[in-house]
Amino acid sequence: MKKIIIFSTDVYCDLEDLEKKRFRDLLNELINEGHRIIFTSRDIRKKEQLTDINIDNKKIYFKDRDSVKNTIKINEGKSQYFIVVGNREQDLFMAATNKLFFAVPRWCKSYDDKVLKYGIGVVKVESLKKLINVIDNQNSWYYRLDLDKQTTVLSLTSANTLGNHSTEELEMVNGFRKYLKDGEKPMAIILLCHFLASISNNPEFREIKDWAIMPSSGTELNKDMLLFKEKARELMNGKKKEPIFIRHTATFKSHDPKNAAYRLPCDRHFDTIVLNDKYKGKLKGRTVCVFDDYLTNGTTFETARNLLKKEGVKKVFFVSLGKFGKKYIKQDYMLNGNLYNKGYSYEFIDRNDEYGKIDSSAIVEIENLHNIFFE
Structure with missing residues (x-):
C-alpha cells in the first residue's frame, strides 16, 4: 500500500550536508517505490530552504499546513495512506486528529514538548527508511x-x-x-x-x-x-x-x-x-x-x-x-x-x-x- 509521506521542513533543513545527501537519496528511493512526498511548514517562506529538493508538484510537493489538511480531508476514508514525520505540535495534532502514523526524527535541532512522548523516535535517515518499509510491509493479520x-x-x-x-x-x-x-x-x-x-x-x-x-x-x-x-x-x-x-x-x-x-x-x-x-x-x-x-x-x-x-x-x-x-x-x-x-x-x-x-x-x-x- 503506497503512502503519501508528510515531512515538516525541519526534518530536512536540520541535517548536516552529508546527511542531506542521504536524505535526498531516500526521497528518490521512496518515489521509485511509488510513494509521494509532501513538505510542509506553517511559514511558507521555508520553501526557500528546500532548494536542493526537486519540488515538481507531481511527486514532491510543498504545501502549507492548511493545504495539507485539505489534502487529507479530500482523501478521507483513505487517510491510512498517510505518514507524518515531524517535530512540531502541529505535526502531532495533524497525525492524531486524522489517526495517522507519526514519526519523530531525533536529529531535529528542537522539538515541541509532546512530540517525543507520542511519536516513534527515529535516530538516523537509514532508520527512517526502515520504518517506512515496515509500515508499507504491513497489510495482513495472521x-x-x-x-x-x-x-x-x-x-x-x-x-x-x-x-x-x-x-x-x-x-x-x-x-x-x-x-x-x-x-x-x-x-x-x-x-x-x-x-x-x-x-x-x-x-x-x-x-x-x-x-x-x-x-x-x-x-x-x-x-x-x-x-x-x-x-x-x-x-x-x-x-x-x-x-x-x-x-x-x-x-x-x-x-x-x-x-x-x-x-x-x-x-x-x-x-x-x-x-x-x-x-x-x-x-x-x-x-x-x-x-x-x-x-x-x-x-x-x-x-x-x-x-x-x-x-x-x-x-x-x-x-x-x-x-x-x-x-x-x-x-x-x-x-x-x-x-x-x-x-x-x-x-x-x-x-x-x-x-x-x-x-x-x-x-x-x-x-x-x-x-x-x-x-
Whole structure:
C-alpha cells in the first residue's frame, strides 16, 4: 500500500550536508517505490530552504499546513495512506486528529514538548527508511475470527514454533516472545512499529473509541502491553487513558502446567476482575479494542467480552500480538450484579469451539521484517 509521506521542513533543513545527501537519496528511493512526498511548514517562506529538493508538484510537493489538511480531508476514508514525520505540535495534532502514523526524527535541532512522548523516535535517515518499509510491509493479520456481529478477534503474528517455518520467521517469532515474556528489548521497536502499522493500515480501527489491555495474573498491568496500548490509543486519538479492567486479586498464571485443568473457564477471572468505576455508564454504544500479548483458546478475551456485552458496548475488537493454534473457545455467561465491584455473580450458559482463518501472507510479512532490519 503506497503512502503519501508528510515531512515538516525541519526534518530536512536540520541535517548536516552529508546527511542531506542521504536524505535526498531516500526521497528518490521512496518515489521509485511509488510513494509521494509532501513538505510542509506553517511559514511558507521555508520553501526557500528546500532548494536542493526537486519540488515538481507531481511527486514532491510543498504545501502549507492548511493545504495539507485539505489534502487529507479530500482523501478521507483513505487517510491510512498517510505518514507524518515531524517535530512540531502541529505535526502531532495533524497525525492524531486524522489517526495517522507519526514519526519523530531525533536529529531535529528542537522539538515541541509532546512530540517525543507520542511519536516513534527515529535516530538516523537509514532508520527512517526502515520504518517506512515496515509500515508499507504491513497489510495482513495472521489470524482473524469474526465471532459474531459484535466481536472480531485478530492476531498479528503466529506464536507457533513447531512445524515447518523459515529461519527468518522463527528468529522473529522467538525474538518477539523473548521481548513479551522475558523483557529482552532488541525486538521491541520492530514489534511496536509492526503493531502500530497494523493499526493505522486497518480502516476498521478508525471506529474504535476506547482502548484497553487485559490485566496479567497479578494485580499490576503489564508495562510492555501498556506501552503498546497507549501508543495505539494516541495514534488513533483515543481520549480515555484509565484502564477499563482492574484485577483486584491475583490469580494463577494460565501457562503454568499444574493449572492446565483450570485454565479454560472464565470463572477465575470473574472472581478477580472488575470494571473501572470511572467508566460507569460510559461504555454503552462504544466500540472498544482490547489487547493481550498471546491468544491460545481465548479465555481472557471471553471474560472481557462477557463483561463488555453486559455493559452494552456496540462492538469489540480483541487483538493479540501472537496466536497459538487455530481454535478459539467461545464461552457465554449470565452476569448479574454490579460489575464495578467485586462479588458480582456469574452463571455458565454454553461454550462452542470456533475456528478463525489463517492468512499466510502475514508470515511473509514477518520474514520481510527480518530482511528489513537484519540484511
